[in-house]
Amino acid sequence: MLTSSCPFLWLNSDLLPADSPVITAQDRGLLLGDGLFETMQLRNRQASFLDAHLTRLEEGCRILRLPAPSRETVEAALDRLIAANNLTDGSARVTLTRGTGPRGLTPPAKPHTTLLITTAPLPEQPAAPVRLHVSAQRRDPQVVLNRVKSLNTLPAILARMDAREQGADDALWLTPEGEIAEATAANFLALMDGQVVTPPLSTGILPGISRARLLAASLCKERPLTETDIAKLQGAWLVTALSLTPIAAIGSQEIPLQPEQTSRLRHFLYDGQ
Structure with a gap:
């Protein structure tokens, strides 16, 4: 019900x-x-x-x-x-x-x-920071269903279950070449060298609406990211049409929270619409 x-x-x-x-x-x-x-x-x-x-x-x-x-x-x-x-x-x-x-x-x-x-x-409170587990699954950029919001979500469900078993909240997918793609139900944003960046569509990610808006407003730019970049992240978020969620850790790597940047991004994405 x-x-x-x-x-x-x-x-x-x-x-x-x-x-x-x-x-x-x-x-x-x-x-x-x-x-x-x-x-x-x-x-x-x-x-x-x-x-x-x-x-x-x-x-x-x-x-x-x-x-x-x-x-x-x-x-x-x-x-x-x-x-x-x-x-x-x-x-x-x-x-x-x-x-x-x-x-x-x-x-x-x-x-x-x-x-x-x-x-x-709407939920009463903004999403709390989450911890991600790097999934053993790989995001194949050639799979056509990656580009649509399909009802076929079993890979995401299994990846999320694996992450929970590892004590994390969600899973982060990489491509077979080791590039960061996205989480199970959200696009990935990161702060690198003072710039908010997001993996390119070529990694097989869903073309998110909020992601596209950030790119169009020049608040974000596409940049390939690899697993080795995780240690260099100055901040990171999961973004959907409904929420922007700070990432507190990926695996054992703690990620700095950026409350001011989070507030600015949330204001652009969800306030005053």
Whole structure:
């Protein structure tokens, strides 16, 4: 059941109680992870940077050969859901699956997609600093699913479980060549030589919305980073559409916290939208 502060969800074309059994047993998103999602922040009853999120969703649909919902459909559904849940600030998750289909991997020739939208309130406190474990997994830049927010998240789940078993909060992925890529559900930022930097897209990372905004505003620049650079980091963060989280340590290497820089980045990313 979803949080009681958001009593409704959106399914295809209707508002439903949030505790409704909404996904059928034949849905390919449930059975095969055949779908995409986008998570966005809500501010003042509006989805922040909705155009950028829908553009990424549409690109993911193109890659997966999945019919994309119209922007008007998603926008109208969000408006109705936000109003029904009386939510001023929070988050929304748009999930799109290929819908139901016959048994097996081959998708139906004419899929009838499932569109599910849920909302949640914002956490009461900013994310506390985290410790990362360098994952034994490697991020293969050639894997096409790295570029989309796919429902196939088992590698991330396993990496996160491994990290927890090592006493860390999350995992940091490297490429097979040893370049830093990203964490299991967030882009990676670092302070190097007084400059905020982020690994390039060529490392197989998700093209994050917040990451792109920082680059466009010249508050960050792309720079390859390797595992040997971890000892040189002057600060580091995980960034998503919802949060900027300071990194306190990577493995045994303690990372300096940068409260003033953290405050500046958070203000740019999340305040006054």
